[in-house]
Amino acid sequence: MYSNDLPNQVVSIFRGILSNETQNVSLHEPTFKGNEWKYIKECLDTGWVSSVGAYVDRFERDLAAFTGSANVVAVVNGTAALHICLLVAGVQPEDEVLIPSLTFVATANAVTYCGAIPHLIDVAGDTLGVDASKLGEYLKEIAVIQQDGRFYNKNTGRRLSAVVPMHTFGHPVELEGLMELCEKYRLVLVEDAAESLGSYYKGKHTGTFGHxxxxxxxxxxxxxxGGGGAILTANQEWARRAKHLTTTAKIPHRWLFIHDETAYNYRLPNLNAALGCAQLEQLPLFLDQKRKLAAQYVQKFSGIPGISVVQEPAHSTSNYWLNALRLDAPDINLRDSILERTNGSGFMTRPTWTPMHKLEMYKASPQMDLSMTEKIESSVINIPSSPTLVNSFYKEE
Known part of the structure; x- marks a missing residue:
């Protein structure tokens, strides 16, 4: 049915199921078909548009109910959320924080904001996230305990304070193994769940396993x-501290402006929270559409030699935030040919992020063997994943 040229085969599959006669097909678009206009208009009508308002409180409550997290603090974006997570977790300047090299740059940036050093670690082929087994072997080699009861990198003399797994494209990492390592090496587990709202590991929502x-x-x-992020934690004192730090450390008073430490203006505005409340009402529908979309991609690409669709790992339920194709053999030239052909045909596709160890500001960071990271960089391609695209698959049925 398809030619032997893989880039053309991919485009042929897309053309057969995704209509792009009038416009390009984006990688991922927001869907506004619920109460978005109603809730935002209420903010405008009442004047409650900034960082105080009923929708901020409601959004936090609704997120807590959906994820099962005991405490939620809404903030302006995911990077701010991760920055505050690290500060609340006790990350200090000159600490080393273990993060995957295969991640969006915000993960490394948030570590740097704390004055700490990103220590780059490898990922697993099945989850695309931190490889707990490989990390365990690595820590056996480099981690030494000191008199303060904490573990240090024997090569740099710096404290190892936290590990930050990132649930790549919404696929949960192998969390049980990581939790065991954190207990053994006294590391704080800070989950970068930026992409995994609606994803579950062994029946429990991501973002609720770590500290x-x-x-x-x-x-x-x-x-x-629009923009926005949130902090999840079971620790009530940490939640109180996170809220204090994200609201400029202002001491409550009817009229005085008293701040007890240097802090951040990171609170989520009510206008954005109103949008989030309306979106969260539709999340079960979005998740259903995305799983159907992923299943259809798997069906359409089955039997195509040399390529497959990335699927959720064992013991996990993924939100399939971004669907991805994987070449059977890493080949960056073939990857780029597919990217060129698909984008030139109006179907937006993207490679993974450039790994952190290849970025100028992080290439000198301490790092373990990153061979799987480099294989994934050379073989994985994100493909159109908007939830409404599922309708394209069923347009003839």
Missing amino acids: IAALSFNGNKIITT
């Missing part, structure tokens, strides 16, 4: 507040 976690609601996420 603290960050979510993102950027315009391209599964739900959006």
Whole structure:
């Protein structure tokens, strides 16, 4: 049915199921078909548009109910959420924080905001996230305990304070193994759950396994507040501290402006929270559409030699935020040919992020063997994943 030229085969499949006669097909678009206009208009009508308002409180409550997190603090974006998570978790300047090299740059940036050093670690082929087994072997080699009871990198002398797994494209990492490592090496587990709202590991929502976690609601996420993020934690004192730090450390008073430390103006505006409340009402529908979309991609690409669709790992339920194709053999030239052909035909596709160890500001960071990261960079391609695209698959049925 298709030619032997893989880039052309991919485009042929897209053309057979995704209509782009009038416009290009985006990688991921927000969907506004619920109460978005109603809730935002209420903010405009009442004047409650900034960082105080009923929708901010409601959004936090609704997120807590959906994720099962005991405490939620809404903030301006996912990077701010991760920054505060690290501060609340006790990350200090000159600490080393273990993060995957295969991640969006915000993960490394948030570590740097704390004055800490990103220590780059490898990922697993099945989850695309931190490889707990490989990390365990690595820590056996480099981690030494000191008199303060904490573990240090024997090569740099710096404290190892936290590990930040990122649930790549919404696929949960192998969390049980990571939790065991954190207990053994006294590391704080900070989940970068920016992409995984609606994803579950062994029946429990991502972002609720670690000591603290960050979510993102950027315009391209599964739900959006325009910009926006949230902090999840079971620790009530940490939640109180996070809220204090994100509201400029202002001491409550009827009229005086008293701030007890240097802090951040990171609170989510009510206008954005109103959008988020409306989006969250539709999240079950979005998740259903995305799973159907992923299943249809798997069906359409089955039997095509040399390529397959990335699927959720064992023991997990993924939100399939971004669907992805994987070449059977890493080949960056073939990857780029597919990217060129699909984008030139009006179907937006993207490679993974450039790994952190290849970025100028992080290439000198301490790092373990990153061979799987480099294989994934050379073989994985994100493909159109908007939830409404599922309708294209069924347009003839």
